[in-house]
Amino acid sequence: MLEDLTGKLETVLKKIRGQGKITENNIDESLREIRRVLFDADVNYKVVSKFISDVKERSLGQNVLNSITPGQLIVKIINDELIKLMGSEKSEIKFSDRIPSVIMLVGLQGSGKTTFSAKLAKYLKSKGKNPLLAACDIYRPAAIEQLKILGKQISIPVYANEKEKNALKISEEAVQFAKQNARDTLIIDTAGRLAIDEEMMNEVSALKKALKPEEILFVVDSMTGQDAVNTAQAFHDRLDFDGIVLTKLDGDTRGGAALSIKAVVNVPIKFSGIGEKLDAIEQFHPDRMASRILGMGDIVSFVEKAQSEFDLSQSSKLEEKLRRNKFDYNDFLSYLNQIKKMGSLSGLISMIPGAGKILKNQEIDDKVLVKIESVIQSMTKKERENPHIINGMRRRRIADGSGNTIQHVNRVIKQFEDMQKMIRQFSRDQGRGLMKKMKIPAGMMKDFKI
Amino acid sequence: MSLLDKLGFKKLKQGLNKTKENIFGQVNRLINARGVIDDEFLAELEEILISSDIGADTSEILIENIKSRVQKDKYLDRNELNTLINDEIRKVLINSVSGFSTFDFRIDKKPYVIMIVGVNGVGKTTSIGKLAYNFKKAGKSVLIGSADTFRAAANDQLEIWANRAGVEIIQSTKTSDPASVAFDTVNSAIAKGTDTVIIDTAGRLHNKSHLMEELKKIKRVMQKLIPEAPHEIFIVIDATTGQNGLNQAKEFSNALGGLTGIILTKLDGTAKGGIVLKINHEMKLPVRFVGVGEQIDDLQLFESESFVEALFEK
Numbered sequence: 058m059l060e061d062l063t064g065k066l067e068t069v070l071k072k073i074r075g076q077g078k079i080t081e082n083n084i085d086e087s088l089r090e091i092r093r094v095l096f097d098a099d100v101n102y103k104v105v106s107k108f109i110s111d112v113k114e115r116s117l118g119q120n121v122l123n124s125i126t127p128g129q130l131i132v133k134i135i136n137d138e139l140i141k142l143m144g145s146e147k148s149e150i151k152f153s154d155r156i157p158s159v160i161m162l163v164g165l166q167g168s169g170k171t172t173f174s175a176k177l178a179k180y181l182k183s184k185g186k187n188p189l190l191a192a193c194d195i196y197r198p199a200a201i202e203q204l205k206i207l208g209k210q211i212s213i214p215v216y217a218n219e220k221e222k223n224a225l226k227i228s229e230e231a232v233q234f235a236k237q238n239a240r241d242t243l244i245i246d247t248a249g250r251l252a253i254d255e256e257m258m259n260e261v262s263a264l265k266k267a268l269k270p271e272e273i274l275f276v277v278d279s280m281t282g283q284d285a286v287n288t289a290q291a292f293h294d295r296l297d298f299d300g301i302v303l304t305k306l307d308g309d310t311r312g313g314a315a316l317s318i319k320a321v322v323n324v325p326i327k328f329s330g331i332g333e334k335l336d337a338i339e340q341f342h343p344d345r346m347a348s349r350i351l352g353m354g355d356i357v358s359f360v361e362k363a364q365s366e367f368d369l370s371q372s373s374k375l376e377e378k379l380r381r382n383k384f385d386y387n388d389f390l391s392y393l394n395q396i397k398k399m400g401s402l403s404g405l406i407s408m409i410p411g412a413g414k415i416l417k418n419q420e421i422d423d424k425v426l427v428k429i430e431s432v433i434q435s436m437t438k439k440e441r442e443n444p445h446i447i448n449g450m451r452r453r454r455i456a457d458g459s460g461n462t463i464q465h466v467n468r469v470i471k472q473f474e475d476m477q478k479m480i481r482q483f484s485r486d487q488g489r490g491l492m493k494k495m496k497i498p499a500g501m502m503k504d505f506k507i
Numbered sequence: 508m509s510l511l512d513k514l515g516f517k518k519l520k521q522g523l524n525k526t527k528e529n530i531f532g533q534v535n536r537l538i539n540a541r542g543v544i545d546d547e548f549l550a551e552l553e554e555i556l557i558s559s560d561i562g563a564d565t566s567e568i569l570i571e572n573i574k575s576r577v578q579k580d581k582y583l584d585r586n587e588l589n590t591l592i593n594d595e596i597r598k599v600l601i602n603s604v605s606g607f608s609t610f611d612f613r614i615d616k617k618p619y620v621i622m623i624v625g626v627n628g629v630g631k632t633t634s635i636g637k638l639a640y641n642f643k644k645a646g647k648s649v650l651i652g653s654a655d656t657f658r659a660a661a662n663d664q665l666e667i668w669a670n671r672a673g674v675e676i677i678q679s680t681k682t683s684d685p686a687s688v689a690f691d692t693v694n695s696a697i698a699k700g701t702d703t704v705i706i707d708t709a710g711r712l713h714n715k716s717h718l719m720e721e722l723k724k725i726k727r728v729m730q731k732l733i734p735e736a737p738h739e740i741f742i743v744i745d746a747t748t749g750q751n752g753l754n755q756a757k758e759f760s761n762a763l764g765g766l767t768g769i770i771l772t773k774l775d776g777t778a779k780g781g782i783v784l785k786i787n788h789e790m791k792l793p794v795r796f797v798g799v800g801e802q803i804d805d806l807q808l809f810e811s812e813s814f815v816e817a818l819f820e821k
Contacts, residue, residue, distance in 0.1 A: 093563050096557055096562075096563035096566075097562070097563055097750055098750070099560075099749030099750055099751070101558075102553075102554045102557045102558055103554075165747065165773075165776065166628075166630070166773065166801075167627070167628030167629055167630060167745060167773075168628060169627065169628055196801070197664070198663070198664045198667035198668060199660040199661075199663035199664035199666075199667060200660075200664075202659075202660035202663045202664075203658070203659045203660035203661075203663075203664070204659075205660075206659035206660055207659050210659070251773075251775065251776040251777070252776070252777065253776065253777055278628060278745070278747065278748075280626070280745075280748050280749060280751040280752075280755075281747050281748065281749055281778075282560040282747060282748055282749025282750065282752075282778065282781075282782060283557065283558045283559070283560050283749065283778075284560070284746075284747050284776070284777055284778035284779075285747070285749075287777045287778075288747070288776070288777065288778075291777075305626070305627060305628075305712060307712060307714075307715075308626065308712040308713070308714055308751065309712075309713070309714045309751065309754055310749070310751040310754075311750070311751070313749070314749065333657070424716075424717050
């Protein structure tokens with residue numbers, strides 16, 4: 058996410074850092090480059106202009122010229138301003154005592170409303186809510202069917218009425234259905250619409266008026282360009298929405314639209330969609346995102362993710378093995394499973410400070426883990442427990458059995474041996490921190506670019 | 508007579524540039540208001556350019572060109588200044604842009620296989636419905652292959668479009684692999700003697716290598732039946748897309764060994780799709796069709812001049 062922007066800003070900032078002192082001239086030059094970086098990232102023209110002038114004003118106002126570490130100061134100022142631009146803290150969905158609380162999703166066609174409504178339902182269910190989805194997109198062919206299928210996948214009921222051609226009626230029926238069936242939260246999936254489509258905007262205004270949603274979320278594609286602010290503004294004028302959802306953030310977009318929309322309508326970004334799976338939803342953390350843009354990485358998210366997904370009993374078992382220096386392929390396999398549970402590798406790596414820059418054009422393929430697994434799974438029980446017995450013939454058999462080349466099997470074995478070495482190192486160093494042990498061996502990514 | 512004449516596409520919607528002011532109008536107004544080219548003038552021009560999503564570098568080139576032309580040529584009055592600027596805009600945005608000429612389908616190949624790719628939510632399925640409708644109208648038989656086996660109800664959506672267009676469709680079953688659907692579709696078209704095959708694929712982000720591998724496989728299996736298939740690979744790009752559109756085009760092109768055109772969708776909104784100029788500039792990839800609405804006949808041929816005019820309408 059936003060890695061390109063991070064990379065480019067880093068280059069620019071390096072220039073400032075490289076120079077002993079900041080003069081008005083080199084501030085101007087650097088700011089010009091930052092401005093360009095922000096344009097390339099799709100940040101809105103007006104937002105960029107204001108951002109740049111704020112940064113400049115603050116830089117000069119603070120007597121940067123005589124500062125001992127001008128680079129750090131500028132980074133801090135840019136960081137502060139970016140956070141200011143994106144809102145300084147995360148914000149939650151609003152609920153009321155009313156049954157059901159209504160959440161309505163709105164946005165342009167193809168922004169990802171239907172997928173996101175299912176993700177949100179699943180997310181809220183995990184937080185103890187009892188959601189109901191309502192299929193109110195009566196226009197797009199098969200949109201209702203799509204929501205019904207998604208509902209089934211996450212075991213959350215979907216209210217639909219294919220015969221009804223009035224979105225308002227369907228939504229009102231859904232409210233009744235929720236009341237009768239003790240669903241405390243109703244998520245309304247609406248049709249995608251253009252902000253300039255008067256008729257369609259009237260429809261969604263009518264929905265708002267009748268349902269009085271606790272929360273209206275504007276769903277926007279993170280790849281959106283300069284038009285993002287116009288659309289967001291137009292929807293906001295009509296609906297006064299409460300939050301923004303940024304979808305498809307698992308792509309390589311720089312996502313400047315996020316900054317722009319936030320700056321223009323001044324509504325918090327509440328969630329981001331970060332993958333194809335229905336649990337690929339994340340609370341949006343503006344402060345962390347700002348750090349990320351500046352290449353400081355999102356280490357907080359990384360640790361949180363690690364803590365919530367990493368099985369502690371498993372890892373203490375692993376720790377025990379490590380201490381006794383008995384690490385075999387079964388352990389390797391369970392270690393891989395632990396990593397896999399934490400989500401996509403690329404997602405994890407992108408949270409590590411500096412990784413974005415190092416791995417800029419290097420792709421992390423999540424299938425790497427599956428490939429390694431397939432090799433281990435083709436080993437016999439004896440081989441897994443006694444790694445040293447794996448000779449050439451056995452390697453050949455493992456390769457055939459797992460559908461891999463022998464070179465690939467060799468790489469996995471090499472990797473395993475490296476890991477054993479690393480573990481020995483660990484036991485010597487007494488490095489017992491959980492985070493340290495999870496460290497993915499350097500070179501694993503490189504070696505397994507398949 | 509070319510197939511396109513028979514297809515009966517409308518030219519870029521008249522309504523699009525009816526009441527709005529295009530770039531030439533805006534520049535004219537700017538000149539009348541300011542009279543001279545100063546920093547403020549250039550800043551306003553820059554805003555007009557950047558806001559169209561044509562990208563910072565293209566905007567920079569254009570502004571530098573105008574600056575140096577003004578220094579070199581001078582100008583007598585507002586009229587001359589206006590002409591000079593219009594000239595430069597045309598040079599950079601319209602004339603130097605290659606491959607924008609309208610394109611004709613070679614229909615000597617039968618079946619003529621078209622593969623549609625793009626990121627999620629850009630309008631692939633809808634565009635296929637519209638394309639199929641136009642081919643059908645031109646008297647060509649069409650078979651659609653539903654190789655989006657991932658998105659829930661994608662096949663239902665495509666089937667509705669196929670019915671609207673009055674063309675046949677090969678459906679995927681729940682368990683089927685997208686490549687096998689594509690294979691079956693082409694196979695069936697060969698057997699039936701169908702003129703055109705259109706293969707729908709699941710939306711995918713271009714940085715997901717396993718999904719791009721899947722796309723390669725779809726292409727590969729079709730080539731088992733027809734070595735030169737697909738004859739066309741169109742990438743669908745949403746007009747609201749910003750600078751990321753270039754990455755999309757590049758990555759899909761890399762994975763598939765080249766693309767043959769862009770379908771630019773959702774041009775009926777406020778976004779103008781300026782990114783396609785940059786894509787065209789860097790990749791020589793032409794825009795072939797534009798989507799201007801949700802109706803089945805809302806697909807039009809791309810036309811560069813009116814596109815550029817519409818690009819800067821306010």
